[in-house]
Amino acid sequence: MSIRVRRVYEPPEPEDGVRVLVDRLWPRGLSKDAARVDEWPKGLTPSTELRRWYHAGERSYEEFAGRYEAELAEPEAAELLDHVRELASKGEVTLLTSSKSPEQSHAAVLARLLQA
Incomplete structure (x- = not known):
């Protein structure tokens, strides 16, 4: 099993395999053709509340x-995690993330859980 994490803004590479966008929002300024995303399981992304909490200031990773x-x-998230696994x-x-x-x-975090 091989899981990679890359920025969605980096050009696609042949060794990417299945490209899974793991952000809730579509990346700014990136066309769908350029992104070459195969799957976008929004239910696998952090909740809006958690995302806001983390970006609100000095929060521990x-x-x-x-x-x-x-x-x-x-x-729902566990089912999507199993699908990506x-x-x-x-x-x-x-x-892919922005x-x-x-x-x-x-x-x-996802990559670590998927490889466990």
Whole structure:
């Protein structure tokens, strides 16, 4: 199983495999053709409340990750997580985010959970 995390603004690469956008909002200034997104499971993204909480100021990434993992345990999100895990069992999956720091984002939390 191979899971990659990349910025959605980076050009697609052949080794990306299935490209999954894991942001709730479509990335600004990016056309759907340029993004080449295969799936966009909005129910897998952090809730609006959690996103606002995290971006409101000095919040710990570890606390954000814990709260996000709790959201991912909810039935709809858990089902979508299983779906992406199934995709990854068949080949490469790239989680796409518009975050400027993908390694400190929800996409990194997803990647870790998917590889567990």
